[in-house]
Amino acid sequence: xxxxxxxxxxxxxxxxxxxxxxxxxxxxxxxxxxxxxxxxxxxxxxxxxxxxxxxxxxxxxxxxxxxxxxxxxxxxxxxxxxxxxxxxxxxxxxxxxxxxxxxxxxxxxxxxxxxxxxxxxxxxxxxxxxxxxxxxxxxxxxxxxxxxxxxxxxxxxxxxxxxxxxxxxxxxxxxxxxxxxxxxxxxxxxxxxxxxxxxxxxxxxxxxxxxxxxxxxxxxxxxxxxxxxxxxxxxxxxxxxxxxxxxxxx
Amino acid sequence: xxxxxxxxxxxxxxxxxxxxxxxxxxxxxxxxxxxxxxxxxxxxxxxxxxxxxxxxxxxxxxxxxxxxxxxxxxxxxxxxxxxxxxxxxxxxxxxxxxxxxxxxxxxxxxxxxxxxxxxxxxxxxxxxxxxxxxxxxxxxxxxxxxxxxxxxxxxxxxxxxxxxxxxxxxxxxxxxxxxxxxxxxxxxxxxxxxxxxxxxxxxxxxxxxxxxxxxxxxxxxxxxxxxxxxxxxxxxxxxxxxxxxxxxxx
Numbered sequence: 001x002x003x004x005x006x007x008x009x010x011x012x013x014x015x016x017x018x019x020x021x022x023x024x025x026x027x028x029x030x031x032x033x034x035x036x037x038x039x040x041x042x043x044x045x046x047x048x049x050x051x052x053x054x055x056x057x058x059x060x061x062x063x064x065x066x067x068x069x070x071x072x073x074x075x076x077x078x079x080x081x082x083x084x085x086x087x088x089x090x091x092x093x094x095x096x097x098x099x100x101x102x103x104x105x106x107x108x109x110x111x112x113x114x115x116x117x118x119x120x121x122x123x124x125x126x127x128x129x130x131x132x133x134x135x136x137x138x139x140x141x142x143x144x145x146x147x148x149x150x151x152x153x154x155x156x157x158x159x160x161x162x163x164x165x166x167x168x169x170x171x172x173x174x175x176x177x178x179x180x181x182x183x184x185x186x187x188x189x190x191x192x193x194x195x196x197x198x199x200x201x202x203x204x205x206x207x208x209x210x211x212x213x214x215x216x217x218x219x220x221x222x223x224x225x226x227x228x229x230x231x232x233x234x235x236x237x238x239x240x241x242x243x244x245x246x247x248x249x250x
Numbered sequence: 251x252x253x254x255x256x257x258x259x260x261x262x263x264x265x266x267x268x269x270x271x272x273x274x275x276x277x278x279x280x281x282x283x284x285x286x287x288x289x290x291x292x293x294x295x296x297x298x299x300x301x302x303x304x305x306x307x308x309x310x311x312x313x314x315x316x317x318x319x320x321x322x323x324x325x326x327x328x329x330x331x332x333x334x335x336x337x338x339x340x341x342x343x344x345x346x347x348x349x350x351x352x353x354x355x356x357x358x359x360x361x362x363x364x365x366x367x368x369x370x371x372x373x374x375x376x377x378x379x380x381x382x383x384x385x386x387x388x389x390x391x392x393x394x395x396x397x398x399x400x401x402x403x404x405x406x407x408x409x410x411x412x413x414x415x416x417x418x419x420x421x422x423x424x425x426x427x428x429x430x431x432x433x434x435x436x437x438x439x440x441x442x443x444x445x446x447x448x449x450x451x452x453x454x455x456x457x458x459x460x461x462x463x464x465x466x467x468x469x470x471x472x473x474x475x476x477x478x479x480x481x482x483x484x485x486x487x488x489x490x491x492x493x494x495x496x497x498x499x500x
Contacts, residue, residue, distance in 0.1 A: 054313035063304035065350035100315035112412040162362040198463040208452040
């Protein structure tokens with residue numbers, strides 16, 4: 001463990017390695033599945049393309065799926081300046097960012113013990129606007145490179161006009177918890193004597209195919225940055241391999 | 251179009267075929283991607299295993315991933331009676347249920363037009379408790395059959411004790427919208443002249459493998475209900491093929 005001073009805000013963490021749960025983020029049920037370990041939380045986040053952002057407008061909750069990326073202890077997402085969601089999220093309101101990888105269907109001998117294998121994170125904080133063209137441009141460049149290394153440098157440059165109609169949001173993770181289930185069902189002892197099939201059906205999200213735009217200029221080379229997206233490769237492993245939120249490209 | 255009377259609650263729908271959007275569910279941006287068509291909404295829901303339930307406790311939004319199923323215009327999910335999430339959701343508070351299938355990464359010639367292919371639904375309503383052992387049992391049986399036809403009849407019977415520590419929630423969908431993006435990037439006209447590779451990286455979530463529990467009794471047959479989960483089959487097609495929320499098994 002790295003020795004480190006207590007962080008600026010006690011609520012955030014009492015160590016570098018773990019989030020400190022409060023009533024908001026504490027895993028209450030199936031506690032053996034819960035973790036506040038930053039490595040566990042960050043790895044689940046870095047292997048996901050989309051998150052679900054929860055926020056409240058006039059007492060009504062909304063959950064918006066959006067692509068996102070992590071830089072150290074901050075999460076970023078973006079959208080149109082006209083987005084009602086983003087405009088609500090920056091009003092100093094609490095936000096919940098959830099990611100869930102679905103890994104399998106757990107078929108127990110009873111419905112009660114049937115379950116799902118998953119890797120999920122709930123992260124809490126408040127979103128803020130990334131202000132200024134330079135900061136927005138830098139963020140959007142990381143965003144492009146997050147999914148395809150070196151893409152920002154090879155794409156057509158982002159214009160000021162585009163940045164002006166784009167909002168980039170950043171949320172420091174105040175608290176987060178991970179919840180993970182793996183493996184076979186855990187049935188009641190006596191149910192193991194029953195002639196009922198039990199097992200796990202594993203799922204995986206994979207690269208299906210790369211489809212070049214028919215309008216690509218002839219001979220234009222495929223970017224090296226998408227080499228990791230090999231058909232059949234799992235998306236979580238590709239996303240983890242091409243980007244490390246602890247070492248964002250800036 | 252089926253001729254039908256105006257439904258009981260005007261807010262729900264003015265026709266059998268479409269949800270009527272209000273400020274809450276109207277798709278504001280990229281309207282061409284939006285739909286209020288019940289068929290579109292229901293198909294996206296029926297092809298998903300998990301949803302993300304958004305709800306508010308003391309002003310704080312939470313987004314909880316959970317397995318769910320649809321019966322006609324109602325969504326069901328369940329959990330432990332001790333669940334803080336479920337106990338909050340049944341307190342006559344508005345809830346948002348979001349489902350998102352991630353279909354691909356859309357790599358445009360500019361960051362601005364880069365995007366994600368997806369099929370998403372946001373459904374709004376209020377959750378209620380399914381009360382009474384018989385109603386809970388019936389719901390849990392549909393739940394089992396939703397993922398594996400005939401599973402409820404072949405599993406060990408659900409006990410009253412199990413039902414007593416389980417909460418089943420049902421939400422009538424008051425409003426819902428779907429948002430779908432497919433296909434290649436749509437770049438600025440002049441950018442098509444640039445020697446930049448563009449295209450789509452398609453993803454799919456598939457059945458990886460079926461792993462029988464090593465503790466299965468010898469010779470116990472694999473249930474017919476999981477036949478559709480063929481390795482390589484896409485999860486959305488499997489889930490759609492084995493269950494139709496318009497014809498739930500009860």
